Amino acid sequence: MAALIEAIEIKRKMFFEFEDTPYHCLDVEVSTPTARGGQTLVRLKMRNLLTRAVFDKTFKAGDKFKEPDLTMNPASYLYSDGEGHHFMDQETYETLTLNDEMVDHALDYLLEGMIVQIQKFNDNPIGLQMPQxxxxxxxxxxxxxxxxxxxxxxxxxxxxxxxxxxxxxxxxxxxxxxxxxxxxxxxxxxx
Missing domain, CATH: 2.40.50.140 (Nucleic acid-binding proteins)
Structure with missing residues (x-):
């Protein structure tokens, strides 16, 4: 069972799972009320790692989230065609195909044979991370x-x-x- 993270513990650049979807925290704002009995609220600017959508959402400090089953696997860029962008996993040697949304602006930097990190959620590729x-x-x-x-x-x-x-x-x-x-x-x- 994955560990649970409270909303108040979430920091910038952390990953968490909300409603069975992995998210990346882009910014955190904690508001502590001055009145007695008021609840501490945590406002998160978060990116949905599946759709790439970015939005703000407010949670109670005690709300709990699962740690997402995210892994990073090294893969080399093979080629792009009408079906998508193809990469070879450097550990399993299987071919992974990513669509345009997953690759985003990385095509401006990709050369054949270049090693990148493929991000997987529950063993399914969801995006890639380029070197700096x-x-x-x-x-x-x-x-x-x-x-x-x-x-x-x-x-x-x-x-x-x-x-x-x-x-x-x-x-x-x-x-x-x-x-x-x-x-x-x-x-x-x-x-």
Missing amino acids: HVELTVTYTEPGSRGDTASGNVTKPAKLETGLEVKVPLFIKEGEKVKVSTETGEFAGRA
Whole structure:
């Protein structure tokens, strides 16, 4: 039996199960009443891990939640087609197929063979977690011109091998590998 978590114990970035659905806590606000006998309320900003919907809900401090049966399994990206996006579980070697909602914006960073973490709820894939940074090759960028620095514009657009466009410093050339943040989609340095 999974352990029970009281609403007052839930912190940011925790996972919990509510109405047989896994949730991720994005923010917590506790309101303690000043009147005697008033109940402490916990307002949670939470993301439904199955539908990706985000909403606020208020609970009593003593409300209990189960810990969800969530696991993270390493998997390598194989390919995408009309049926979905295919990954190979690195432990069981089975092929896992995720739909567009599960993959979300990660396609901007995925290359064939890249290892990601597949999130499973009750052994069914529900989403994926990308590494914090990925290394991608610049396929096209304008040559930087010396005069650009005077105007304060010290970046230029660059197209990466996945099709993603990011702003890079003037010294970056075609064919170079760059590190890109998967959270912000911004240039994070040379690879």
